[in-house]
Amino acid sequence: MSQYQAPLNDINFNLFDVWQLDQYWQQQSELQDVIEADTAKAILDEAAKICEQQLAPFSHIADAVGAQLKDGKVTLPEHYYTAYASLSEGGWTGLSGDPDYGGMGMPKALSMMVDEMLCSADIAFSLYPGLTAGACVALLQHADEITKNQYLPKLYSGEWSGTMCLTEAHAGSDLGIMRTSARPATDDSYQISGSKIFITAGEHDLTSNIVHLVLAKLPDAPAGSKGISLFLVPKFLLNEQGEPVTRNGVTVGSIEHKMGINGSATCVLNFDNATGYLIGEPHRGLACMFTMMNYERLSMGSQGLGAAERAYQNALSYAKDRLQGRTTTKDPNKADAIIGHADVRRMLLNIKALNEAGRTFATWVASLLDKAKYDNCQLSAQRANLLTPITKAFMTDRGLEACVAAQQVFGGHGYIKEWGMEQLVRDVRIAQIYEGTNGIQAADFMLRKVAVDHGAVLKALLSDISIEITSAPNNTSVALQRAISGLIQHTDIVLQTDLKVMSQNACDYLDAVAYVLYGYMWYRNVKALDSNKHSADFINAKQQCAHWYCHKVLPRVEGLLATIAGDGAALFALEDVQF
Amino acid sequence: MSQYQAPLNDINFNLFDVWQLDQYWQQQSELQDVIEADTAKAILDEAAKICEQQLAPFSHIADAVGAQLKDGKVTLPEHYYTAYASLSEGGWTGLSGDPDYGGMGMPKALSMMVDEMLCSADIAFSLYPGLTAGACVALLQHADEITKNQYLPKLYSGEWSGTMCLTEAHAGSDLGIMRTSARPATDDSYQISGSKIFITAGEHDLTSNIVHLVLAKLPDAPAGSKGISLFLVPKFLLNEQGEPVTRNGVTVGSIEHKMGINGSATCVLNFDNATGYLIGEPHRGLACMFTMMNYERLSMGSQGLGAAERAYQNALSYAKDRLQGRTTTKDPNKADAIIGHADVRRMLLNIKALNEAGRTFATWVASLLDKAKYDNCQLSAQRANLLTPITKAFMTDRGLEACVAAQQVFGGHGYIKEWGMEQLVRDVRIAQIYEGTNGIQAADFMLRKVAVDHGAVLKALLSDISIEITSAPNNTSVALQRAISGLIQHTDIVLQTDLKVMSQNACDYLDAVAYVLYGYMWYRNVKALDSNKHSADFINAKQQCAHWYCHKVLPRVEGLLATIAGDGAALFALEDVQF
Incomplete structure (x- = not known):
């Protein structure tokens, strides 16, 4: 376990x-x-x-x-x-x-x-x-x-819980073609009808009411994504005292059988003239929902990191306990802990270096959101906006990488349910998919966060980092400065390509930016070390980990940039029927 | 499904x-x-x-x-x-x-x-x-x-089946410390006692007998892996007519609950004074078992490729059927097949390019084994020996990559059991672990296949390839030649490092060699095209796929080589307690 x-x-x-x-x-x-x-x-x-x-x-x-x-x-x-x-x-x-x-x-x-x-x-x-x-x-x-x-x-107190009801069987990433309808009722409410799938926490008895936020189309809705409105549809309608008393017309059709996160009730919800209340302006529901989506996208990053942290702890503990092979002992009847084997140690250190950078990154993005909220700081808001798709995509991709590597440390035992490592792999896998697949995050990043302003927000950030690491250098600065230069150079190349080329390079480009920013996270980790506050073990761990990251993880960027620079003409020169 | x-x-x-x-x-x-x-x-x-x-x-x-x-x-x-x-x-x-x-x-x-x-x-x-x-x-x-x-x-006819019984609870990759014992009986047989775990097909009723090949130690065994002998232990002992009649002292203790391959009975087998027959020389069992292991390691490659091929077929079919977003249509109520989206198409083409190279690679290695067997060709034997760990590790790692990417093409549906994609991910995952983890394969490749002769066999192979692609160039030659040069250069650097440094770079090095050899597979694919035999679609598919591989997959080598060249001193400068 x-x-x-x-x-x-x-x-x-x-x-x-x-x-x-x-x-x-x-x-x-x-x-x-x-x-x-x-x-x-x-x-x-x-x-x-x-x-x-x-x-x-x-x-x-x-x-x-x-x-x-x-x-x-x-x-x-x-x-x-x-x-x-x-x-x-x-x-x-x-x-x-x-x-x-x-x-x-x-x-x-x-x-x-x-x-x-x-x-x-x-x-x-x-x-x-x-x-x-x-x-x-x-x-x-x-x-x-x-x-x-x-x-x-009631939601803050945990008495009630919430959901987001977006996906329909034929409309997932493309919400514009959804069919759920909202007809105005005689009062100020609406009658919601339609079927939604993949609704997390769609039905359960943890709480006395469930507040569904549902996307649907009004009768006069314009076509496509500009015709979607947001409705609040409670499982139980409230009486005048605000108590949930009358069952609303929303029922669970089935729950999905999934690869993992089995404790989560992933529901098909059927809305049959359910009473709903319009939230925000008509036809502006997608913008409202994106408020929630962006919040959730940060949480996805936590899922990647959370699973990776637990995977690391267990792999580390196993690697210290499991005796196989001889690294120091000479006695052929004895064996040493596998943490002494270079390849096992390498897997552990890769996970550790990525996890700790990820934690610093998550804290950074969250603090930018706080600054945007409390100070109304526009620069922080812009940067949080830029970094949100990285938080979602990169942190969940690294989450799977970490869980798979940690499972590998266990050898055959990693494949056995009893040890719990395979569950982490199954559970974390969903985070790369839901709330907008990581491919969609990458497209969002490339097109709407970078290309949209010709890379201005990103380059200003990289420039600030560059100034910071030059003015107060530490053991990460040289490698990081080099990586930033390469990234800026390739950014200029990428921004001169057309939409299709940018789209096909989006995932690799997001990864390249992320690895460089994780390098900056290690710069900040080292910068924060203080021998008056931190133990010698803690300081050495951070410094060695930073060194490892800059010399044995950050070089992945070179492969990504070389891939981006490669000629991808074949992608559409190969016709659909020839796949 | x-x-x-x-x-x-x-x-x-x-x-x-x-x-x-x-x-x-x-x-x-x-x-x-x-x-x-x-x-x-x-x-x-x-x-x-x-x-x-x-x-x-x-x-x-x-x-x-x-x-x-x-x-x-x-x-x-x-x-x-x-x-x-x-x-x-x-x-x-x-x-x-x-x-x-x-x-x-x-x-x-x-x-x-x-x-x-x-x-x-x-x-x-x-x-x-x-x-x-x-x-x-x-x-x-x-x-x-x-x-x-x-x-x-009886084994060839399928009437009986076979197993290999190596692993014990405390002895997996390190077989030298196993405890299963073999005591000489009064006749020419032995009494085998001990407990083995992770025994694939260890017990079942598909066949009327099961022939266990069991590693155990004789009373006079030298310590470590040089004291292991191989025994044949049938589930049913044979009578004088060779019919399986007497139940032998081997019983199944339990079967494992695993992440996948649930149809495979992975057994704990208990041997209690079971009658066994020595195969080969005493204490030479590991060498005998390696004959079987090497055979199995090639089969692992087929597992990676097989799962990846099925994953590709299903992702392709889904990408052609699933309508989301608009790539050509202007009607906001309509949507196009997602194969038209650059990122989805990229995932499919990556899988296709790696699968087809993998199939050519598998055929190549198998044909080298055939030449070694039928012609007693030493060069072919050497090369098959060199390529075996690549077949096992690289083809299974790419197998997981392909299954995860194909699952990603399905979006949320990829996570639902009904579609079958998540099963492919769970099933293929084991192939990276059993028959020697991929980390062990990489160590075997780096140390016993490359470093052992200062890279002679590998360099001769690369030289032959270089001559071939120069003398009859096609659209893969320039990129491939460049990759070969980079690989040879880094091989020389790697070979000058010590055992620990080689070990920590082994996985990346194996991957780098494999990507280059897959490039050669694409060279051979293109070379074999013949407009008199093959359709225009087939020829264009192969040519575009080769182009894609060389320009958008092969560049991964640059990241791997840069990683290998990076200073990894931190790995052991970080002490066990500081992890």
Whole structure:
């Protein structure tokens, strides 16, 4: 069975040493009374306890039992109920919620760290509070005051949960062709009819109500994605006291049998003249939903990192315990721990170097979102916008890479269910797919985040990094500076190509940018080391890891840039029938 | 449910056009009366039918039902019994077996193609005939005449099956520390006692007897791997007529619950004073077993390719059917097939380019083994020896890459069991692990195949390729020549490093060599094109695919070589406790 211990040491290092967010929090009027370093540490400690004690030890049971549909009701693994109650009671479900509606008002940088721990403990479970938090973000931004007062306090408190209902059987990435309809009723509500698939947490009895955010088309809707509106469709309609009493016309048709995240109820939901309430402007639903999507995309990054962290911890522990082969002993009847084998050690160090950079990256992006929110800082908003698809795609791709490598460390035992490593591979795999596949993230990055302004936001960022690492160099600077130069040069080449060429290179380009930015994360890690605060072991680990990253991981960029530079004319010269 | 159609067109192209093996077969006295192009095609057609009709349509059932242990007996998915009977009746289980003992005497190049089809149809099923064939190779080479006459005809005919019993709970990659013991009995047999784990096809009722090849230690065994002997331990001991009648002391303790290949019975086998017969010399068992291991390692390559081929076919079909987004149509209510999206097309073309190179590579290695066997050609033997770890590691790593990418083409549907894509990912994953992990393959390649002779065999091969592509250039030659030069240069650098540095670079180095050799496979594909024999579609597909490979896949080598050249001092400068 796989173990988990929250990496609080590295989390605190990122929050308080690398990004010095406690200092930032103290400068913000909205935050200075809410949070300081000690509060944050206490919150993280408590979250760690729930993850380590109530979720992680039972995640294999959640996998085996799964969500079960019987007679139109979905039941979840037993320990989900108690763990969810603990989360709700502690106020975790409204951690970054707006205090005006009962949220705790904590910064995103903090909730991102809690997300990582929840995902390490059980990705499937993390989706229930995760979707709820996303729904709250959309409601807070787009709903009217009455709706916010009716729904947000119950969602923040964990009494109710949320979903996002986008996909239909024939309309996934292409929402413009969806068919779910919304007819105006006699009051100010709408009658929603249609069928949605892949609805995470679509039906369950964890909470007394479920608040579905549903995309549908009004009768007068323009064609395509500009004709989609957003509706709030509660499982139970509220009475005048705001209590959920009347069953609405939404039912679960079936639940999917999936590769992993079996504890998550992935539902087909049928809306049959269900009562819904318009959120935001008519036909502007996709923009509203993107508020939620962008929130979720960051959470996907936490899923990649969370699984990778747990995979690493277990592979490391196995590599120290498992005796095979002789690296130091001469006795042919004895064997040494496999961590001494260069290839095993290499796999572990690759995972460690990518995970820790990923944690710094996640904290960075979250802190940029905080700065955009609390300071209305446009530069931070632009950069968070630029980095969101990287957080989603790169962190989940590296998540699979880490879980597969960690499974490999176990040899044959990695393939056996009992050890838990294969579940991590199965669970993390979904994060590359949902909330917009990683290919769609890459296209978004290449076209809408980089090409759209001829690379201006990206280049300004790279220029700032370049100045920073030159003015205060450390053991990462030379390799990093070289990588940045190569990246800028290739960016100029890429930006001169046409749409099809940019699209076919988008995934490799996103990866190249990400590896360079992870190099910057290692620069920041090393820069934050302080022999007065950190142990000699911690300092050496960070410095060696930074060195490893810059010399044995960052060179992957050369392969990516060479691939991007390669002539891809064959892609469309090969006709469909010739595939 | 995932489909499968055997790629007979490309298989025939490889056998008869790329490598012109029909001409070679006609020159060999042992083969000329056994096989010609038409016989080979007929054999492949029949094998394709079994795979397409009796196995592939039911592989999802085999996954769901799995092998089941009850009261000491293992039962398999129902259709396995009929499919196995078809294989046996057609003589497939003895396809490349020695005719002196009832085998069909077909060349390895042909059986390798059948292996690929079986693995596409169902990797788990393929292991039953696969292990049997491996056991036959070991017995043929190391057993005495009486034993061969007793066992080989029954194994070739499929009446009995074989296993290889190596791993113990504490001894996997490190067999030297195994504890299973063999005590001499009063006759010429031995009493085998101990417990073996991960025994594929260890117990089942597909066949009337199971022939276990077991590694164990004699009482006077030297310590370590030089003290291991090989024993034949039949499930049922034979009477004087050679019929299996007396149950031997080997029982199944449990079967493993695995990530995939659920139709394969992976057993814990307990040997309790089981009667065994020494095969080969005392203490030389590991060398005998390696005969079988090397055979199996080639089959692992077929598992990677087989799964990748089926993944490709299904992703291609889905990409042509699935309408999302607009690439040509302007109507916002309509959508085009996703094969028109550059990123989806890129994923498909990457898989296709790697699969077809892989098939040419597999045929090549098999034909080298044939030349070593029938002509006693030392050069071919050396090269087959060099390429074996690449076949195992690279083809299985690319197998996972292909299955994951193909699953990604399906978007959310790829994660749902119903579509069969996630099963391919789960099934193929084992091939990177068993028969020596891919890390061990890389170490074997780097140290025992390349460093051992200062790169002589490899460099001679690269030199021959270089001369060939220069003397008769085609559209792959320039890129390939450049890659070869870079590889040779880095090989010289690698060979000057110490054991630890070579070991930590072994995986990347194996990959770099493999990508270059796959480039040569594309050179050979293009070279074999003939407008008198091949359709315009086929020729354009091959030429574009070759171009794509050389310009958009081969550049990966630059990242690998840059990584190898990077300073990896941090790997051991980071101490165990600092991980």
